Structures are given as C-alpha cells and as structure tokens.
Amino acid sequence: MPWLLVWLFVMLTWLGLPVAAAGPKSGGHLVVAVPIDPDTFDPHKAVAAATREIDYNIYQGLVSFDTEGRIVPCLAESWETSDDGTVYTFTLRPNVFFHNGRSLSTEDVLFSLERVRDDATGYPMMWPKQIEEIVTLDDSSIRVQLKAPYAPFLSELVDAAIIPKEAVAQLATKPVGTGPFRLVEWVMGQHVKLARFDDYWEQGLPYVDTVTFRIIPDPATAILNLKAGAVHVIPRLSPDVAWQVEQAPDLKLLKGPMNTVQLMAYNLDREPFSDKRVRQAINYAIDKDLLIEGAAWGYGTKIGSNMSPVVDLYYADLADYYPYDTAKARELLAAAGYGQGVSVTLSLPAEYDLHVKSGEMVAAMLGEVGIEVNIELVEWGTWLDRIYTKRDYDMTIVGFTGKLDPHTALNRYTSDYGRNFSNFRHEEYDKLILEGLQATDIARRQAIYSRCQEILAEEAVAVYIMDPNDLVAMRSDVAGWRYYPKYVDDVGHVYFDK
C-alpha cells in the first residue's frame, strides 16, 4: 500500500511537471557531440554537411525551411513571385543585425547573392547560374530575375547565407552572420564554441547562453560522455549504440526521419547491370525489411524510389514495388542469361558503418540467388573520386541527404547531369524533369515527380533501401530539439527543462 502511494505520487508529479514548467527556460550551457570538424566557416565555400549542421546557427538566408520542409520567411519578411515564375521580389525584415553590430541592408543581400553567383567564389551548387540579374529596388526590397522559370529556386535559396561585405576576408575562421549564435572559438579537432547573440531578431531566442560542439569521432566515447553528463546531445547517433541510450535512466532517444535516401546504385554502363532484368532480379532478391532490421536495428523506413517519405507533398509510395521474391529473381536472372551465376564487386564507403553493414547483408542475400558479391571497402575520398566522379565501379551503397525540392532530389538521374553516376539515360525522364522546372502549379509538379519516381522504380535504376532514422540521444533534461528534413542541428530552440 505505501508503495502504491509512492508510485501514485511519482506518477502525478511526473505528469504534472510539464504543466508546471510552461514554456522554455533561458540560460545554461549546452554541449553537443559531433564526429568531425567543419571544413570552413565561409558559407559560400563549405561543402561538408558537418559544416552546415553547425553554421545553420550562425548564418541565415533570405528564406528558410520549417520542420516540415516548407519554405518560410527568414531575413526576407515576405516575397512575391511573378506569374511566369521568373521574377522574385523580396522585402527585407527590419532591425536585423549582424554579429559585428551593423544592421542588415539590401546591399549585403546584393553582395552575398553576387558572390554566390561569381564563378571565382567556388559555390558548390549549380543553381545560381539560373539568375539573370539582381537589382536593389529601395532600402528594403530587392529583385531577383531568373533566366527561365526555376521552380526549386526558393528551396535552393535557403543555403545562400547573407554575409556582411566587410567580414568576407576572414570569414573562413571568423564567421559573421545574422543567426542566433556567434562563434567564440574554434579549436580544430577539439571544439567549436558558440555564444548567444543578444541582438538576434527573433524574439526570445535563443534559450541557452552558450553551445559547445565537441568533436568526438568515436560514438562509444560520445555515449560515455553523454552518460557522464559532459555532453548533452548526440545528433545522428549510430543505431549500433542506441541500445545503450535506451537502457540508461537519465537519457532519452528521439527518433525521426532523416530525409536521406539510402540506395544501392549500380553502373548501368557495365555488364550485367545494363540488363534491366538483372537489376530487377537484384531488387527482388533483397529483403529490405530484414536489411533494415539487420543493418540499422530496425531504425529506418523502407523506400522504393529516390525520395524520402518526409517530402510528403511529392512522395510516391513505391516501397513494395519489388516484394522479396527469390524465385522471381532467379527466373529473371536465368532469362537474362545469368542462370549459372555471375560475380560482381560491391564497393562500400568504409567510414559509413550503416552502408558497410547493409553491404554485408546484400552480399549474403544476393549470394542466395547466385550472384557472387565481392566486397571492397573504399575510403570516402576514393569513393568520391573513383566512384562518384569517374564512375569506375560495379555497385555501391550510399546515402543521398536532405533535399527539400523534388527537382533537386531527382535531377541527378538526367542523362547529362554531371553526377549521374548510375549512367541512367531515359528520354521521358529527362523531358519530365525539364517540364517540372517550368511548372509552377503544385498539382502539375506532383504528377510530374510521381511519374519520375515511378520510372526510377520501374527501370530498377538502383535498389532504394531506406530512409534511416535520425536518432538523437540526449540527457533527459534537454528539451526543444527540432527535426528538419535537412542536415542541421538547430540549437536555437533547445533549452534545459530542469
């Protein structure tokens, strides 16, 4: 009986707490564990996802995205689009300050967008080529004229950080942005320290006083630090160590989609993958559910084409297009003339444990239908160079991350796209992608991109495996973590709920 009372008491206080502590609290020092250093803090030159995950808190663009991936106002308070989809007019938000104290003007926007457009800058994306000209209209509005309608323009613009002209020379190590945090210190291989920016334009944000991103490459070490309280959050935790978090009483594990497409791509210019029947056979031979369970401990969502279910406006559910059926796989292989078996090489990026594990399972599954798979581990640098750029490979497993717009996600399979490393060539597909760019009507775009996803599935361009779960481990007193369909760590909304 007394135990029951104690239990009741505990339950009541536990249930009552969130009500009592209404609203986030300010203050505190947050420590986040990340595996690698940023490459540079110059937002127009950075290519590493590891940079974007941190500098999201320092830099901002004219527009941003919300947790659903919708485009929302940021430094631009509002914007208008011309009917033909080629002219965008942005109105700047008043009273926005840079970390150096100066207020934001249209000149800064002009300078930043021109810098992104300039070939000498080395901006890693191609979309700025679509811009015809940029004109400042008055103190608060600026007009961007495109060469042709380009539907994904706004979702590409989210990454174009607005920077002050005077800080550009030292931007790589001394970033100056408009975000909720400013950089205090970056010690390579150790930590990146941020402090709250007091003149930040969004009322009440950020909550914590400082944020330290500690560079901890080994997940086991990160977990030990989390358990000891030296680290508060581990974003993108490896599913291998998730059990440790689930078992610890003062830790919690959040699960969300990652908006990553994990796929096994093959080189369509090589035998036997040039034969559609072989590609389909491989799709039938792989039990995706078992693979997700085995390689990711069940933390993943099955997919069937090159899009994650997170992009729900455009997602076509093709996850069961090729149900697991080894008999059918053997039949197709025999029809293609590989009834006696065939030997192929599967190159896996060694640094990505999930892809290596998935590869081991794929090898076992394909072995059952007579495809002998030789695994080769390659370093990430080699992967990018030999496989992604030079297209010298048979099969590989990789993940394509965070695309907000269906065009950006699907454009990579057009015949003349520089990174079409599958060597997929399909007339209808190319035409559809081009059409999608011009279409401004959502229903039309939906129809176009559904068909594109269907073509990819039908042609079995790759084995689309899963969108792995984004696991975030944190101390139980940390609250306010937000999931976005992009690779960022939003520490601006995080607070301590003690």
Next chain:
Amino acid sequence: MAVVWKEKQLEAEGRGKERASLFQPPCKRASRVNICVGAVMLLAIAALAVISALSIVSPPNAMDIRARLVPPSKEHLLGTDHFGRDLFSRVAYGGRVALKVGLGSTVMAALLGVSLGGWAGYRGGWWDETIMRIVDGLMAFPGVLFAIMLVTVLGPGMKNTILAIGFANLPLFARITRASFLSARNTLYVEAARALGARPRHIVWRHVFPNSIGPIVVQATVTCSTAILTEASLSYLGLGIQPPYPSWGRMLKEAQPYMGRAPWLVLVPGLAVFFTVIALNLLGDGLRDWLDPNTR
C-alpha cells in the same frame, strides 16, 4: 611462465629447486618445454583452422538476424554476433586467416630478406653498402605504419595484406642474415673450404648458411607472431581482410559497439589473438635457447 614450467619439470625429476633459480642461464630442458608448449598451442589453433574448412561447422558468413547477439549455447558454442553469425565458425575461420597471413608474410619476408642480407653479407663492398642503406631506410619506418602505407597503396585484401606485412618485416631478416654471414665469412672453416678450392656457391650453401640458420629461424617465429598482430591491427582499421570474411582484428572492431551487451564478441577473438601470439613467442623463445651455442 617459462620458469614455472622449468621448476615443475625439475621438481618432478626430484632435483633441487636451487638449480632452477632465475639467475641461472636457461638450460636446454626449459627451452624444450617452451618449444613443446608453443607447438601444442599452435597445433590446436591450426586444428581449429582446419576444422573451419570442413563442413561440420556452419559457414562463417551465414546470417540469421533473428538470432543475433545470442550468448554461448548448445547451438552456438561461443554465441553469435550482430548479424547472428556463429562466433565459433568465425573465430576458426579467423584462425585460418591469421595463420595464412602470419606464415605467408613470414615466408615472404624471410626469403627476400635472407637473400638480400646474405648477398650483402657475403659479397661485402658496395653491394653491402647499397643493400644495407636501403634496408636501413626501410627500417626507419615503424612496421605497422609501413604496412598501413603499403596496404593503402596496394588496396586491401588478403594477398596485399600478406605482401605489405612481408615487405615491412623484410629488413629484419636482411639485417640478421647479413650479420651472421659476416661473422661466418671470417671463420676458419670457411677459410679452409676456400683454401680447398670450394666455389662461393658451395661455401654459402654448405658452410655459411647452415651455420646462420639459427637466428633466422628464431626471427621467423617472432615475425610470424608480430605479423598476426599487424594483420589484426590492419583489419581492425578496415585495411586488412575485407568483410564479410572474418579476421580477428575485424571481429574486434565489429564487436566494439556491443561490448557491454555481448562481451563474448570481444573476448573470443581477443583471446584467440593472445593465445596465438603467446604460442609463437614461446616457440621462438624455446628455439632461441635451444639453438643458441652458449646454452649448448
């Protein structure tokens, strides 16, 4: 360990304990015990490796996701790993890999190193200078680092691992052979042979080489054990044996995230490496004492 064995042996023979003091030079009997123990342990590991090639154990790469991280039981003698693969089969197969790499790279290092060192030692002069300076250069690299470098250049896999480790160990053999050839060259029996008109080839094969074989054999056992350790390190780093094939180093790496949950995953390959290296070191120790003229 050696001393304990020796003491037991001496006691069994009813001899005084004082004779087996630590300060006494090792005697032949103790070295024989070391050799026996080392050889028996090695044979056991070799037997394990042979078993893994037979079909009586389940294949090392057969997965069963539903039976993952199962503790040791009747079906799985040593438990299963994160893919539900039988740990016994994997450790046995890993033994095969370890022995192949250990012996392969040692034989390679010995053949090349002995030829180079022997040539340098016997010919002397600028041959000696050139060869030994190159060998010195190679020696400047730490063995494991050198192997890592070579594997990075050659690419991973069993053959390249053997090549890399063999090459990294070559300088040791060259050095030792050269030293023994140098000292043998000036001995009376070589002089006598030369005086009798023996050809250099005859002198080297019949007189110099047999008298230099001792240190080379000892070096070979030691190299074999370090080669196995190096292979484990390389595979741990993902540079050695490629998945899904098991190697002890790779198994250790794969087990790391589950250490607290399935300790047998770390213990089993760890102990396997430990026993093999101990066995080889005992053998090497014993052989050295046995072949050393000072203890004869």
